[in-house]
Amino acid sequence: MSTTVRSYCKINLGLAIGPSRADGYHALTTLYQTVAAHDLVTVSAAPVAGRKRTLTLTSNDARVPSTATGDAERNTAYKIVEKTLQVTEIAADVTIHIEKRLPVQGGLGAGSANAAAALVALERELSARPEWAAAGLSGPEKLLLASEVGSDVPLFLIGGSVLGVGRGEEVYPLPDLPAMPCVLALPEVGVSTPQAFRDWDALYTLPAGPAPGMAFYKKLTHLQASDKLSQLSRALASAMCEPHSSGVLPVGEDLAENPVLALVRTGIENDFEEVVFRQHPSLGPIKRILADSSSPEQSALYAALSGSGSALFGLYRTEAAAKAAEQRLTEHGIRSLRTETLPRGQYWSSMVVEQSTPPGHKF
């Protein structure tokens, strides 16, 4: 048997970084949105005699930790499959293949999505065998395993528009924003997420003891940092509620698009831009290319860095505007991907590509 699923990626519509926590993570608030661009993850599982299980991981991309590169244990998909087999006490030979189409270290959560996709595919493999069918994990158990693999993994077990708080792993499904044309700009540079958080701390944390040149440091107190999180939460809540509130829509604005317009009007920002655009000066101009057009109707409704980057995205009102943005990026020699945001229903209904059974197999 083998099951292939689409491993969709995400963008962040606003990301506020809060105080660093005792466990080394940072509190954050973000609105995740799943996007149709994807990798493909194939899992096959076969029973083994005895209790010894084997796990093999292959990929078409040498940058993905795999059995061939000798560090498969670092791979998010490997980790979640291993944890699931341990918890369910299932002895199986499992192979995972990741066909990478999305960038590595792109801020699109592609590696995190691979873990959620591997879990979905593994579940389907297990449920197809009578001897394993009863061993399934509950929804909360799956979210817990996902959060142990990475802060960005649980969102992919929800899909659509998702509120992320805590260190990003505490996720709540939000009413879906309408599907919109989206262009991803994929610069050649990779950005390390831990390094981007360290750069944030370096910018906003005063060094211990008296130091000359203190004026160069900005201090974000614990209180101010917490307030940044609350500000974004308030902006998200009011924007999501706007179509139902007593607010009067400005003339000419489409009600269906209104939550996105309302979000943009609240001034959502990605805090990572402040540090990542300094470290990688080529990225700021790409945001302007995504955002601006000579004709106002072709400008992006919103453009920003995704997560810690290096990918950036633009959201557009029409396919024509998205195509024009793609064209502008091509003219500047920047790789891009034209796609669309993916509401929760479509995320789940289009996830499974195929499930095959070996000849002669009986359910």
Ligand SMILES: C[C@](O)(CO)[C@H](O)COP(=O)(O)OP(=O)(O)OC[C@H]1O[C@@H](n2ccc(N)nc2=O)[C@H](O)[C@@H]1O
């Ligand atoms: C930047 C985002 O992509 C936004 O969506 C995520 O916060 C990153 O999520 P992720 O890649 O799943 O991150 P994890 O694998 O959990 O953490 C990688 C490293 O990033 C840092 N990290 C991550 C999340 C967080 N809220 N605070 C942090 O400081 C920590 O140094 C951690 O060791």
Ligand SMILES: Nc1ncnc2c1ncn2[C@@H]1O[C@H](COP(=O)(O)OP(=O)(O)OP(=O)(O)O)[C@@H](O)[C@H]1O
């Ligand atoms: N399944 C995977 N695919 C790609 N990289 C992986 C995977 N599992 C672990 N990694 C490691 O994780 C690192 C980050 O890769 P990933 O593609 O998840 O970054 P990202 O898109 O920036 O994610 P995020 O938005 O969560 O920060 C890679 O450099 C790689 O060594």
